[in-house]
Amino acid sequence: MNYRLKLILIRADNRSIVISLCLSVALSTQSNPFPSLPPSLPPPRSSGSIGGAERVGRESCPLAASDWVSDDSDGSSVDLSWLNDQDQKDDDKPSLPLIQAPSNQAIQDGAEASTSSLMRYFLDMGFSQELVAKAIKENDDGDSASILEVLLTYKMLEENPSVNEGNQENTPSDDNDWGDGDSSDIDDFDDMDFELEMSGQASFRKKLRTLEEMGFSRDAASSAIKRCGEDVPIFELADSICAAEAAEKEGGVWDYDTLNSDKKKEGDKYDPFAHDNKRRRCDGASSHRRSSTQMRERLKRAYHRPATTSRRCGGDGDMVGELDSLNLPNPMVGFGLPTDPGRQLYRDIPKEAQGPPYFFYENVALTPKGVWSTISRFLYGIQPEFVDSKYFSAANRKRGYVHNLPIANRFCLEPIAPKMILDAFPLARVHWPAWDTRTQFNCLQTCIGSAQLTERIRAKLVESDDPPPPDVIRWIMYECRKWNLTWVGQNRVAPLEPDEYEFLLGFPRDHTRGVSRTERYKSLGNSFQVDTVAYLLSALKDLYPNGIRVLSLFSGIGGAEVALHRLGIKMTAVLSVEVSPINRTILKSWWEQTGQVGELVEVDDVQRVDDAVLERFIARHGGFDLVIGGSPCNNFAGSNRHHRDGLSGDHSSLFYHYFRILDVVRRLMARL
DNA sequence: TTGATGATGACAGAGATA
């Protein structure tokens, strides 16, 4: 008999089991950092009725609603037919017997359906059925993020068995934690008393074993868990051990406790995703931020060591730990500007991340804390390259790029775009007042200043002297910077026109013409800055003189395609995924107007890009050379007043589909 | 129904200052 079952039997009758399950549902729903992942257990109805379990996380899982179960249009039932007998057998042990109380059929149905949704989701991500079943079995407490962590760990171990050398006794096996229990770690814990089990030793053991599987010693793993807490994700624990080892090696003192206790002073349970899930008051967070900054500096020093460190820290994956300890680079020039003689020309890429196929991921630089760290973790631990487009155009655009592209032999697009406002728009010089000292615009966004505002500015200038008093200048400059207003006449300012957006972003004139003005601003505000992206992609030109096959995710209006075209890189085939029909039309029109000879295949939903779609494309064209895209930033952007939820946001969580699809592509390509 | 408009803060980093 296993611990879990023993625990339940001793603790309660069926009724109390039901209560404990409902509590776990509530916790799982509230703390899930991946709302796009199907929750492992059904959310209770507001009435508290157990029957709420019937609707297995469909309302709380927007991504899943139309995809997990294709033939379930009314959402009233869940298709379990894809599960084979073995899966059902695995699901039946060990968890389901605990919720098979006759009076709780709804809970049983919900748990099975939820498990099935989880299975399908992770299978869609490209993990093997065996691994998914094992991970779910080991995380039957309903935390999707934990399951994903375990899957990633197992996958890393599968692909890099050397990591686990010396720890073979703890290799993930088919032994069931809760089964007959003949594995060594089970034996190690057999003598633990019931009180320890009650106080969370199961979680401790799970973390401990995972860390051992990653190649850490049991002592180091145990110390890290005790030091950081059991709630800390595996990657955080691994980071902690790496940093501790580095500090010890340098003769320093590793003091994660200070950071951890500092976080706990806020009265919150330490949750690495907390910045994504809840907003903090500035005043309340300031002291924490300061102390955290100090600790991050120490972390930075601890991580600063040669790139030939242990693989378990990820090679370049060390950058992951370093990432959280670093502020955004200033100046934001990535690995160096084209005119910079001291620019970086080489970097280490983890072997498993080396191309081809090459990949290129983009998003806003200024995200809620921890977002880029998470993105980097999912993308092989590669350090983001942060670049501000102000070095390539007359408008700022601070973006981070995670890619495995070569960084030598980069070159700029010709003709070189003007980098000053008045060089880009010389006609504005006539009306540009001397006291407006702007030389570049701020980030071009999806919204523009109102006509009322420009009229207020005009009226204020008319009634003011020339030059206006300082307070008037101050107010006008604030509004001009905020809304990227330009001067179009005597005392008259106006928002940039859509075609001026196109010019500043490196698109051909009238690229978006033909759709509503609002849609043009929206599409352009969400697009790449072509000159910047082209510079980062330029090393591909020599690699693919005969053309390139592209998987373009979240294509938008085709910033990647335009960049490749302007670089003179022939696109022999493009699989473009874009949800907006307007954007798809824009890209299709551009594709035809520019006489592209390659094949453009457009897909409307990133969730539909599964193994079958990718296999068909690969069979037709032989594979992909580049996977490029920037997932929605809505939930990252500082200008989002309502839902700046980080990677847990409805839109920005689509990043995980980028990761999923990239993983499938690399797996399929490896078979060729 | 669609498109346009205007009101709506929070957060994080940089720099200045005590």
Add this chain to the structure above:
DNA sequence: TATCTCTGTCATCATCAA
């Protein structure tokens, strides 16, 4: 070193008019 101020941010939502 701590505190304050300034700056910038691929947005969302309700409302109204056509």
